[in-house]
Amino acid sequence: MSFKRTNPLALAVLALLSERPMHPYEMAQTMRERHQEEVIKLNYGSLYTVVESLQKHELITASATQKAGNRPERTVYAVTDAGTAELHDWLRELIAVPAKEYPRFEAGISLVGLLPPDDALAVVEQRETAVGEQIVALATLIEQLKTMGLPQLAWIELDYRMAMLRAERSWLTWFATATRKGTVGGYDSWEARHR
C-alpha cells in the first residue's frame, strides 16, 4: 500500500531531513526552536510512529546508529530521492487544494441558537476579547522575528494566520453588535423561545 498523507508531522520530518540527517529526538528539538510546533502538531508518540511509517515506505532510511559518548543508541535517518519527491508533491497538494476541515468554532456557532441570547452575547464577546489578545501576541512575535532579521518568507504562515484572526475578529464584532441590537435575522423568535 502506498503512503498516506494523513499526519502533517510526516511532512515536517521530510522537510527537516531534506536539510540534513537527524535522529527523531533532534527533529523534535529543531521543530521546537523554530516554533514549527505552532503550525504542525508534535508529540513524541506520533513522531516515532510517523518516522517508522516513512521508513517502511522507503521515503527515508536509517543512515546510521551513532553511539556518541555513552548515550543510548540512536538511529539517524536521511531522506531518499523518493522522499524528496513526496515532500514536494505533498506540499504542492496542500497549498493548491483546499482541504475539508471542521473548525470547532463553526460547530459551536451553528448551534448558538440553543443558548439564550444573553448567554450567547456574553460568550461571543469573550471570544472577541480572546481573539484580540491573540492578534496582539502574534503582532509582537512577528515584530520580534523581523527585528532578528528573518525575511518575511520565513514567517509567511504567521502573516496568513494574522489575516485570518483579523477577519474572525471583524466577524465577531459584527455578530455581537447585531445580537445586541437584535438585528440578526431570526432574533425575535430566538428571544421568544428563551422566556
Next chain:
Amino acid sequence: MSFKRTNPLALAVLALLSERPMHPYEMAQTMRERHQEEVIKLNYGSLYTVVESLQKHELITASATQKAGNRPERTVYAVTDAGTAELHDWLRELIAVPAKEYPRFEAGISLVGLLPPDDALAVVEQRETAVGEQIVALATLIEQLKTMGLPQLAWIELDYRMAMLRAERSWLTWFATATRKGTVGGYDSWEARHR
C-alpha cells in the same frame, strides 16, 4: 472518569436529542438533511461509538427499543438533564474559547520556500481559483436558504465561513501578486536558492 469533549459529533447528538428522542441512524439522516455534516464530521462508526460513550456517562438514556414493522430492533435514545447541562456548557466553551487548531494550509504555506518560486506561484494561484469557486458555491447556497425563508440565525455558520473564505482569498491574491513581483520579503535568496 468524566466525559471528554473531544468529538463534536457528540455535541450534535445532544443537540438533536434535545429536540426529540431518536435512534442513531435517524440522527445521521437528520444531520444530512440539515447540511449539518458540512460543519460536524459524521460517520457511522464514530456515531455509534459516541452514542455509547454518552450513554455510559448518563448524558443520554436508551428510552425504548422499538420494533416498528418488521425492521430490526433499534434503540431510541433521549437526553437527560445532565446531558442538557453538558450541551449548554460545552457550547459556551466552544464559542468563548478559541481552540488550538492546525489547518493543513498553514503547514503547507510555512514550507512554501522549499518549492521553486514558479511552482509556488502556480499552486497558490490554483488555490485562489478553488477558494473563489467555494465562495460562489456558498453564496448560492445561502441565497437558496434565504429564499426558502430560513432566518439568518439558522445558517449563521455559513455566514462566518463566508467571511473566512473571503479573507483567505484576499490573502492569497496578495501573496500571489507579491511573489509575481518579487516583493515578498526574502524573495531574492529564495529565487537564488532554486537555480
Next chain:
DNA sequence: TCCGGTATATTCGGTGCCGAGTATTTGGGA
C-alpha cells in the same frame, strides 16, 4: 564524591476513530 535535577531518547498500552462490511426490509418495475 555523592546527590538530584535536567536533558536525552525512546517505548508501549490504551483509546477513539474510521469506513467497509453485514443483514434485513421496502418499494417498484417487468
Next chain:
DNA sequence: TCCCAAATACTCGGCACCGAATATACCGGA
C-alpha cells in the same frame, strides 16, 4: 408475484494517535 436496487440499521477489526512512563547520561553544587 418475482426480483433487484435502494434504504434501513448497525457491527467490527484495524490502525493511527496520544502522552505518560521508562531508562540512561550529564552536570553542577554541597
